[in-house]
Amino acid sequence: MSHLIAPSVLAADFANLGRDIEMINSSEADWFHVDIMDGVFVPNISFGFPVLETIRKYAGKPLDVHLMITDPDRYLERFKNAGASVITVHYEACTHLHRTIAAIKDLGCRAGVALNPHTPVHLLEDLIEDADLVLIMSVNPGFGGQKFINRTYDKIRALKSIAAGRNENLLIEVDGGVNLSNAAALLCAGANVLVAGNFVFTAKDPVNTISEMKNLIPGLMQA
Ligand code: DX5
Ligand code: ZN
Numbered sequence: 001m002s003h004l005i006a007p008s009v010l011a012a013d014f015a016n017l018g019r020d021i022e023m024i025n026s027s028e029a030d031w032f033h034v035d036i037m038d039g040v041f042v043p044n045i046s047f048g049f050p051v052l053e054t055i056r057k058y059a060g061k062p063l064d065v066h067l068m069i070t071d072p073d074r075y076l077e078r079f080k081n082a083g084a085s086v087i088t089v090h091y092e093a094c095t096h097l098h099r100t101i102a103a104i105k106d107l108g109c110r111a112g113v114a115l116n117p118h119t120p121v122h123l124l125e126d127l128i129e130d131a132d133l134v135l136i137m138s139v140n141p142g143f144g145g146q147k148f149i150n151r152t153y154d155k156i157r158a159l160k161s162i163a164a165g166r167n168e169n170l171l172i173e174v175d176g177g178v179n180l181s182n183a184a185a186l187l188c189a190g191a192n193v194l195v196a197g198n199f200v201f202t203a204k205d206p207v208n209t210i211s212e213m214k215n216l217i218p219g220l221m222q223a
Helices: 012-023 051-057 072-081 099-105 152-163 183-189 206-214
Strands: 004-009 032-037 064-069 084-090 110-117 132-136 171-175 192-195
Touching: 004 032, 004 099, 004 206, 012 051, 012 206, 032 051, 051 064, 064 072, 064 192, 072 084, 072 099, 084 099, 084 132, 099 110, 110 171, 132 152, 152 171, 152 183, 183 192, 192 206
Parallel strands: 004 192, 032 064, 064 084, 084 110, 110 132, 132 171, 171 192
Antiparallel strands: none
C-alpha cells in the first residue's frame, strides 16, 4: 500500500474554510485530519460538532478524527454521526481502552490509538491486534506548528516490530511537525500515514506540497 497523506484542518484559514476544504479535495491528499481538543486533556480548545459537520458536508474524502479529549467514550457515537471514518483516541485518556476500541469498531469506524511523546509503544503489546491504526505524536498534542521530536523514528520502528506477524495491516500515523525534510525518513522507518498541518497550509502551493509528500518513494531515500 502506498502511504496516505492527511492534511490537518487545524492549520486551515477558518475564515476561508470552504476554500481550504476545496484545496484538499482537489489535491492528492487521502484523508482530512481533524483535531478535536477539549481544553482538559490538552491545554487548548479547537472546535466541536458544528464545525466537524460542516467539514463533512464539503469534504470529498474520509475524515480522520483525532480526539484529544478526556473520556472520549461519551462522544463516540456523535463523532460517527458527525462524519468520522477513523476515530482515534488517546491511550492516556482511556481507562478501558480495549472496550473503547471495540465500541469504535461497532460503530463501523476504523479505530485508532494515539500515543503522547512520553508514552512507550510497548504499552500496546496487548492491544496490537485490535487497533486499526496507531498515531504516534511527534510533538506534544495541543498545538500546530511545533518542532518535530526525533525520538519518533525509534518509536515507529519499535511499533513495527510489535505489529509484525500480528497486525500486518496496521496503519502507523505520525502527527506533528511533519514536513518534506523528515517525511521520507518517517516512511522508511515504517510510517504509512503522514499528517501535516502548517507545512501544507503555509506553503506557497499547498496542492503541490501535498503532491510532493504523496509521491515520495521511501525506498529511494536515505533514512
Ligand atoms: C497537534 C495536532 C496536529 C497538528 C499538526 O496536537 O494533533 O494534528 O494539527 O500540525 P503541524 O503539522 O503544524 O505540526
Ligand atoms: Zn492530530
